[in-house]
Amino acid sequence: MVLKELEAQLISLTPEEKTQAIQILIKSLTTSFPGVEKTPGVVGGDACIAKTRIPVWGLVNARRLGISESELLYDYPSLCAADLVNAWAYAEAYP
Secondary structure (H helix, E strand, O other), rough: HHHHHHHHHHHHOHHHHHHHHHHHHHHHHHHOOOEEEEEEOOHHOOOOOOOOOOEEHHHHHHOOOOOOHHHHHHHHOOOOOOHHEEEEEEEEHHH
16 A cells, blocks of 8 residues: 555656655665664764674675684574674675
8 A cells, every 4th residue: 555655656747856865765775784783882883784883894804814604603502694694794795
């Protein structure tokens, strides 16, 4: 029901307003990464694995230094393989 109402509203927008709506949607899709969150006051607001204080950049730097994923999972027992996948995807999107 909500999508039908939204569709009617989108159709009635001017071309400029449609462009703005698309930009808003793109921004909302690209700023949300599952399993990664930014919280003001936690690790300086840097991206962390969700519900932890483990920064994505720290994992990425460890990987660059040659630390394997299995070693990272051993070193951070609260992480799972999916957390690393999310971290790598985030780091790729925001180099």
